[in-house]
Amino acid sequence: MDHGERVTPVQPIFLVNLRDHVHENLRKAIIAGRLVDEERLNERDLARDLGVSTTPLKEALRQLETEGLVRTEPRRGVFVTYGPQQAEEMSLARAALESMIARMAARRASPADIDLLRAQVADMETATRRGDVERLIELNELFHGQIHEASGCEYLRRLQSRQQIYDHTTRVGLLQDADERGRAFAEHRAILDAIAMGDPDSAERIMRDHIVRSGQRHIETVFGRARPGDRQ
Secondary structure, X not given: OOOOOOOOOOOHHXXXXXXXXXXXXXXXXXXXXXXXXXXXXXXXXXXXXXXXXXXXXXXXXXXXXXXXXXXEEOOOEEEEOOOHHHHHHHHHHHHHHHHHHHHHHHHHOOHHHHHHHHHHHHHHHHHHHHOOHHHHHHHHHHHHHHHHHHHOOHHXXXXXXOOOOOOHHHHHHHHOOHHHHHHHHHHHHHHHHHHHOOOXXXXXXXXXXXXXXXXXXXXXXXXXXXXXXXXX
């Protein structure tokens, strides 16, 4: 199957870190559902579509395999291994890590950290009211990044970065919904309040619920159904 419209050619500016950019490009295509579960990846076609040689592509595929997003079968090739079950597992792993990071932030955040978080949430309120989706995506990254910084948990931060199941297109689609924007803002404000009050238990619980809920919405959007564990 031709992958050409589902992956983006690597730009010349990225050639220094070619493997990393090929990896990120393919990861986004898998996470967004453009490269689908159990699809066989034709390495020659992928290299052509990405505008790279097979060497950085093979390195990127090996990295994706260590992340559980592809598998290699002898004499058969490389296959995507990302479906709703894998997405749910990654979401739960991220929820566990992010909730512990929030817990530590509630213990360790300085007054300056709290001030930054308050300013970000105030900006979120404005962007939510205006329906400024791109600004909300930017502020979400800043808010979670500031919590990571306040926690001082560098190791947990690195671990959670491998569990991201969102891509930009999916985020935009989700945040076009005014109700979703409102829920996300309310959750972020509640996380801020728990951290500002120095309440580790509440910060952990609210962050976990926030990540699990948003992960479920992502799975429903990408795969067109509820997560595997849900039943009518």
